[in-house]
Amino acid sequence: MGDRVRAWHPDVPMLREVYHASFAHSYPPHTHDDWAVMLVDRGAVTYSLDRAEHHATPTALTLLPPGIAHDGRPSVDGSGYRKQVLYLRGDWLDAGVAARIADRPTLTNAPAQTAARRVHAALAHPGDEMAAEHWLLAVRDTVLAHAGSSASARRDTPLARRLRAMLDDRYTESFTIAEAAAELGAHPSHLVRVFSATYGIAPHRYLVGRRVDAARRLLGEGCRPADVAARTGFHDQAHLARHFRRVWGVTPGTIRAA
Structure with a gap:
């Protein structure tokens, strides 16, 4: 596995940085101001958190709270690993939750991993920042439940x-x-x-649905897809096409031609 690192700063509330890395690096003990939410896609990482040893594997979501010392190294000497990390502001969760997570930093439930992966998937497409924000809130809910601090929702309000x-x-x-x-x-x-x-339906899905519906009407009137994307709130024509095809099963150009 060759060394490869990518880091960027999306415009998503609470999200400070996204970090993707493939290498065999060993981290010395250190702390940071942010929460680190880590997915390991290949290999495994052994790390000490608050003097207790843990393992980060592809079957779990790993949480590293701010201000608590940890290190990291490949679980198998000479091997590498590939990881995706979300760095979230220190006040993403309160200090009481951080203390409980330090004792239980591994989430093995499928909803937690799925939500984290959907954050990364949304961030791969400009214009889907609200979807990434939604799934970050879903990650937060799974962490709160893991820490014993879950909240319930009321119905019609x-x-x-x-x-x-x-x-x-x-x-x-x-x-x-x-x-x-x-x-x-x-x-x-x-x-x-x-x-x-x-x-x-989630708010971001509802919003996309409103945009797609408006786009369909404009396309039916003969408007060009690029103009439709600009008029209905999409980031660009590619953003429109991806969501339009997901909802309607055809491209915007097909609707316009019909």
Whole structure:
């Protein structure tokens, strides 16, 4: 496995950095200010966290809380590993949760791993930052449940209706769940849970659906796909085409030609 590293800073609330690496590096003991949420895709990493030894493997999601010393090395001498890491602001979770996670940093449940992988998948496509934000909130919920601090969602509420009205009115705009939550006076995780429980769909999916529906009407009127993408809130024509095909099973050009 050749050494390869990529790092970037997406414009997603709470997310400081994304780090992908393939190498056989051994880290000395150190601390950092951020939460590290790590997926190992190949190989395995042995690490000490707060003086206790653990293993990060492809079958688990690993959490490294801020301010707690840890190291890292290949589990098999001479071998390498490939990992994907999300670095999240230190206040992503409170200090009490960090202390509990330090004793249990390994999440083996499928929802936690699936949500983390969907964050990385969304970040691979410009324009899907709200989807990445949604799945980061899903990761947060699985971590809270793992730490014994889960929250429940109510069904139909005025809050959910207010968010739907916002999405309907501003579907062509770019904004985050965190910005919507601040405007509505709610925590982002609570806002997503209430909306999803009330309407059976996540806010980012609802927003994409509104955009795709508007795009379909414009394409039917003969508008060019590039113009439609700009008018309906998509990042670009490729972003429109990917979501349009997922919803309708055909390309925007097919609808326009028909």
